[in-house]
Amino acid sequence: MKKKGRRSFLEIVTAFIGGILGLAAGIPLIGFAISPAFKKGESKWVDLGLADRLKNSRFKKVDYTFTAKDGWVKATKKRSVYVTDAGNGEWRVFSRICSHLGCLVRWDESKESFLCPCHGAIFDKTGAVVAGPPPEPLQKLETKVEAGILYVKET
Ligand code: FES
The missing domain is CATH 2.102.10.10 (Rieske [2Fe-2S] iron-sulphur domain)
Structure with missing residues (x-):
């Protein structure tokens, strides 16, 4: 029981860290992809x-x-x-x-x-x-x- 609790704790921590790394990499990519839509036409x-x-x-x-x-x-x-x-x-x-x-x-x-x-x-x-x-x-x-x-x- 104690081993199973440690394993699920490690799974949650790993998923949490993975989520943070995914956001850190994904937000700039999303910004790069949609930023032209907010730029006004250049004169x-x-x-x-x-x-x-x-x-x-x-x-x-x-x-x-x-x-x-x-x-x-x-x-x-x-x-x-x-x-x-x-x-x-x-x-x-x-x-x-x-x-x-x-x-x-x-x-x-x-x-x-x-x-x-x-x-x-x-x-x-x-x-x-x-x-x-x-x-x-x-x-x-x-x-x-x-x-x-x-x-x-x-x-
Ligand atoms: S389009 Fe109506 S007056 Fe020119």
């Missing part, structure tokens, strides 16, 4: 081409693709923007996605406005809402020029 600079080629007082439509990583998913995304050189080194790059429900806006040179075909929204040349239901202006992308190349920041 990156995307090459739009030669700044001199895009220099224009009128808005020019530019389409481009870039690779974005969000968690475990790495995907190629397409974007369409309007670009203009606002002078004094300032660039204006607006997403074409309407801030109401996501339709694509188009620049109307005669009205000097962005028009949304879905619900009649009108945005001025600064991207501000002039008419219609959108709750926010057009998204303005951050820009930089390096070695003559215009870049936009994608998130």
Whole structure:
């Protein structure tokens, strides 16, 4: 009886130590496996081409693709923007996605406005809402020029 009690005590101690070692090894592995799910997509600079080629007082439509990583998913995304050189080194790059429900806006040179075909929204040349239901202006992308190349920041 005494021998059996010692054996079960040793079994419990061994299982306890094994459990602790399993947790010590398993928690970092689990953290490593699920941590990408909690990371926000990284922003990156995307090459739009030669700044001199895009220099224009009128808005020019530019389409481009870039690779974005969000968690475990790495995907190629397409974007369409309007670009203009606002002078004094300032660039204006607006997403074409309407801030109401996501339709694509188009620049109307005669009205000097962005028009949304879905619900009649009108945005001025600064991207501000002039008419219609959108709750926010057009998204303005951050820009930089390096070695003559215009870049936009994608998130
Ligand atoms: S989606 Fe542009 S106004 Fe509704």
